[in-house]
Amino acid sequence: MKGKSFKEIIKSIPPVVFMLVAMIVIFAIIEPRYLSARNFRNILLQCVPLMIMAFAQTIVILTEGIDMSLNAVVNIVTVLTVWLALKGVPLPVGMLISVLVAIVIGVVKGFFVSKFSLPPFIVSYGMQNIVNSIALLLTGGASIYFASELYRAFTKTVFIVPNNVWVAALMFVLTYLMLKRTKLGANIRALGGNPESLTLAGVNPGRSLIKAYAFAGFLTGIAGLMMLCRVESGQPIVANGLEFQSVAATVLGGTSLRHGKGNVTGTILGVLLIQVIQNGLNICGVPAIYQSVSTGGIVLAAIIVNALITSRKAKA
Amino acid sequence: MKKISTLIFALLLVACLGLTACNSGTTPAPSATPEASTEPAAPAETKEPEQKSSGLSKATVLDASELPITGIGTTVATEVKASGDYKIGYIAKNTTNPYMNAQSAGVAKAGEDMGFEAICQAPSTADSVEEQVRIMENMIEQGCNAIIVHCADSNGIMPGVRAAEDAGVIVLTIGTPAAEDTFLRTGVDYYETGYTIATEMAEALNGEGNIIILEGPPGAANAIERLNGINDAFAKYPNIKIVASQTANFKRTEGMSVTENLLQGNSDIQGIIGANDESALGAVQALKGAGIEGVLVSGFDGSVDASNAVLNGDMFETYNTDPYGSGYIAAAYAVQYLNDGTEPAGRFIPFPTANNDPLINAETVDGYINGNAWFNALQ
Known part of the structure; x- marks a missing residue:
């Protein structure tokens, strides 16, 4: 029993952990500076917006959906907050309003997906274009700027770790508790795995779906605020591309695109893996054109390893 | 639902309290602007891109003999030699444009000629300023002495610039400047390029004609400056009419489709200006497809295909x-x-300038393609 349990423990560690360790070792051998504490602080600092977006993506993917508009929501949050500030709204109030807008966008997506049984990919893709256009309209195309010391409050360090990393940690705890401890969490998993069971249990699946998208919207709003504090300006295109990375991170973390299987803890590892690869390639001075190949290759390899191990487990 | 909404509300409240607490606890950095974060007297002018850079130094145009290098394009050379082991980082905007790759090659060649280690990088998501900041932070960690960056956005790059300056690393920008003066800005003055090209076209049309402008990406500051230059130049010619001004996103396919669409509505066109060579080449294809001849098409950058x-x-x-x-x-x-x-003679020394005869037209194109064209460095 004991010997077996050790094996079990090894088996139960998600493959992404091994990839993560392997990458860190490889980069450390190539460039010893990689192992400095400041560099790991950089990695954490840099991954915060993607991390919180990936939590939101995980929730949506657990409902067997996908959200291609997360980037647009982050863009609009950075733009709207600064735009409101330029109109005279105090920055913290503007931040609050932007997060509420992000939640509303989530509700709208959830409504379309549930009421008209539309594919989430299409709904969110349409939403991405609409929201991105609004962001561009508000800024007149360029970025907009409002001077404030408030942004930098989040890059200040408390207990060794930058403040925005604490925010990401708080978002993780919230998401984790929501998924594990609340009825909504159970309903979200059921939506992905077995929606009929919800109806049988007397739960309105549409309403659960809208709540799931609203929660994801809230997280994305917070991700937008963290992005705002990083670029200190309203940037209408800043998060483009991160919507795909958030899906990749979720899948790397072991969440299945179907059947409502997976968890948000794995997503953290997925995001860290992506960030560690990008940071390592920078530090080792890999030319930019080869970086995309390397990132793509490593991410694919990780997902393939993941799939192989999962299918072997299923057979055993 | 109730539980969750209460939770969210409580969290927002906590977040707000936290924010204000953090704010009051931090001492302002010396570079900080005097406005308090909640000050409603917001500088509304900052929305205008031209005024955004009003705090920046004006261009100091130098004679070719006053520059630390000689020549242009692939003929550049210098007497300057590194007297120590320097690491100089270069951050492009993307890897999908030969223009950026040539700039990277220029820094690499400088490393060979002057004897420093050149580290050339670019964001994996094209034009992501957030990723450029990340790369800057990583380069500081790597021990770079100087960072040359082609900013994807003036304001967005500032956290990286501050981090570099705090670490004693000098920052040089090419093209789009940072929101505050850095050690040096060089590269072209986008406004001037637009102004020069449009003036040349207006003169060739004898100050009369219908023009289509294919704008750059809506979020890109350089495209907006260039557009302002074009519009200001045409404004001097009352008989030049801009019949359409639409974005082609710097892309050939979009330049082609946008031109095709616009030609449906206005077939009487004398000139098309693309905000870069790619969109201009799209317009050329669209004109050929429609069988329209005699339209003057202008672009920017002097790329292989455009030449x-x-x-x-x-x-x-x-x-x-x-x-x-x-x-x-x-x-x-x-x-x-x-x-x-x-120290350089100014904070913005444009290169190349009108002093370097930058126009490539029927007269100069032969010498350009077979001589010093920057793209010859990529082959």
């Missing part, structure tokens, strides 16, 4: 924005400073 189009007579003109030489000259200024603290 050949000028040679064939498909395009009227393009502007040699020499990314290769821009990267090279930035590195030369950085090395001079690292050697003995030599």
Whole structure:
């Protein structure tokens, strides 16, 4: 029993952990500076917006959906907050309003997906274009700027770790508790795995779906605020591309695109893996054109390893 | 639902309290602007891109003999030599544009010629300023003495610039400047490029005609400056009419489709200006497809395809924005400073300028393609 349990423990560690360790070792051998504490602080600092977006993506993917508009929501949050500030709204109030807008966008997506049984990919893709256009309209195309010391409050360090990393940690705890401890969490998993069971249990699946998208919207709003504090300006295109990375991170973390299987803890590892690869390639001075190949290759390899191990487990 | 909404509300409240607490606890950095975060007297003018850079130094246009390098394009050379082991980082905007790759090659060549280690990087998501900041932070960690960056956005790059300056690393920008003056800005003055090209076209049309403008990406500051230059130049010619001004996102396919669509509505067109060569080449294809001849098409950058189009007579003109030489000259200024603290003559020294005869048209194209064209560095 004991010997077996050790094996079990090894088996139960998600493959992404091994990839993560392997990458860190490889980069450390190539460039010893990689192992400095400041560099790991950089990695954490840099991954915060993607991390919180990936939590939101995980929730949506657990409902067997996908959200291609997360980037647009982050863009609009950075733009709207600064735009409101330029109109005279105090920055913290503007931040609050932007997060509420992000939640509303989530509700709208959830409504379309549930009421008209539309594919989430299409709904969110349409939403991405609409929201991105609004962001561009508000800024007149360029970025907009409002001077404030408030942004930098989040890059200040408390207990060794930058403040925005604490925010990401708080978002993780919230998401984790929501998924594990609340009825909504159970309903979200059921939506992905077995929606009929919800109806049988007397739960309105549409309403659960809208709540799931609203929660994801809230997280994305917070991700937008963290992005705002990083670029200190309203940037209408800043998060483009991160919507795909958030899906990749979720899948790397072991969440299945179907059947409502997976968890948000794995997503953290997925995001860290992506960030560690990008940071390592920078530090080792890999030319930019080869970086995309390397990132793509490593991410694919990780997902393939993941799939192989999962299918072997299923057979055993 | 109730539980969750209560939770969210409580969290927002906590977040707000936390924010204000953090704010009052931090001492303002010396570079901080005097406005308090909640001050409603917001500088509304900052929305205008031209005024955004009003705090920046004006261009100091130098004679070719006053520059630390000689030549233009692939003929650049310098006497400057590194007197120590320097690491100089270069951050492009993307890897999908030969222009950026040539700039990278210019910095790499400078490294060979002057004797420093050149580290050339670019964001994996094209034009992501957030990723550029990440790369800057990583370069500081890597021990770079100077960082040359082609900013994807003026304001967005500032956290990276501050981090570099705090670490004692000098920052040089090419093209789009940072929101505050850095050690040096070089590369072309986008406004001037737009103004020069549009004036040239207006003169060739004898100050009369219908024009289509294919704008750059809506979020890109350089495209907006260039557009302002174009519009200001045409404003001087009352009989030049801009019949349409739409974005083609710097892309050939979009330049083609947008032009095709616009030609449906206005077939009486005398000139088309693309905000870069790619969109201009799209317009050339659309004109050919529609069987329309005699329309003057202008672009910017002096790329391979555009130069050949000028040679064939498909395009009227393009502007040699020499990314290769821009990267090279930035590195030369950085090395001079690292050697003995030599400051440049200004904070914005454009290169190339009108002094360098940047126009590529029917007269100059032959010498350009077979001579110093920056793209010859990529082959």
